[in-house]
Amino acid sequence: MLKQLWVAALFAASSTGALAQAWPDKPLRIVVPYPPGGSSDIIARAVSQPLSEALKQTVIVENKPGANGNTGTDFVAKSTDGHTLLLCDVGALAISPSVYLKLPFDPSKDLKGVSMLAYSPHLLVVNPSVKAGNLKELVALSQKEKIDFAVTAMGSAPHLAGVAVEKATKAKWEYIPYKGGSQAVADTVAGQTHVVMNGMLATLPFVQSGKLKVLGVSKKTRVPLLPDVPTIAEQGVAGFESGTWQGVLMPASTPPAVVSRVAAELARIIQSPEIQQRLASQGAEVAVIAPADFGPFFERERAKWAKVVAEGKVTID
Structure with missing residues (x-):
């Protein structure tokens, strides 16, 4: 019996590895749930070509704005083709459950975090x-x-x-x-x-x-590109900090091997000297978070903004 279990485990591991190597077998889409020109769109277009080269498949950036980002996010959450990624402001995504009375998706259940990429x-x-x-x-x-x-x-x-x-x-x-x-x-x-x-x-x-x-x-310390500009915290709002976190997610049904492969490629790409320098020149920092740490980060962001939503009595029907 132990030998049979060992063989089964070995077969599962080899199958998982084979799946990761065989994938992708058709072009990929990076869905940005906002109009062109925003922070998420900038990051998506920066990583799309290097990701295409790494995976040896065409990678298309597709803007699907609407309903404050929920239209594109819902599209990805319900995608079943195994080749659709979501690149968005993860902080904003963590806010949605607190401000919307009804959401067509549950970000914690319907999406799987792949990698955080940048913060500004x-x-x-x-x-x-x-x-x-x-x-x-x-x-x-x-x-x-x-x-x-x-x-x-x-x-x-x-x-x-x-x-x-x-x-x-x-x-x-x-x-x-x-x-x-x-x-x-x-x-x-x-x-x-x-x-x-x-x-x-x-x-x-x-x-x-x-x-x-x-x-x-909106940072705890001043930023090098704007050394003479005081933080909001310096100007009387003690401890204030906020920002835009760009990250990639995939449908919850995505196999772990695929998530791991995409995460590894994105981490390598976003940390390349060329892209790091490009982002730094525009005030963004590379901020890689592995798939295993994505969930805890998301929940911390959700708790943080839920308090602001409650205090500000912000709701969207």
Whole structure:
């Protein structure tokens, strides 16, 4: 009997290894559940070609925006082709169960974490016409006149970060919802809205070109690319930190061998000197988390933002 069990285990291991080597046998899709131009889209396009070369299959980046990222996420959660990946803001995904009364998927049960890839803090930025040079002045201004706060997506991490700052400082924002960070930033650049919080990766170029004015960084320490910009914590919101976490997930039915192979390739790709340097020049940090650590991270993020959601009484029908 022991010999039979040993042979069965050996066969299972060899079958698993063979599956990982045989996969993929057709092109892959990386679904980004937001419009083009945002942080997740930037990361997806940075890793797609190297991943294609590593797996010897075409890798297509497909934007599926809608319902604050839930449309594309639901598409991947229900995918059965074994060749569809989700690349999104994992922090925002962890928020969804707290803010949506109904979700067509359960991120903890229907999706399997593959690898975290990158992190970038949020920047609090304003249109250059806004007469405020720091957070304190912006708060004072908001108490005197209407300040439109562009929301990258209702219930997103930047939205809840704005809610947390509003409550801590007694600011008064008028939230204007958008379908993604790129559109929210574009309207703030155009002067349609006054303020936006968004991932540094997608927002820094507008700061560097003078199209947006940065008032604060949502990190515990100042960032090297903006050494003169104080953190939001420095400006009176003690301990405040938020950011955009880009990660890859696959449907829960994906075989562990496939998850392990994709995770290993992505970790190698994202940590390559070329991509690390490219991300660092835009204010993002490589932040690899293995599949085994993905679940605990997700639950910590969910608990963190659930508290903000409850305190801010944020719900989306």
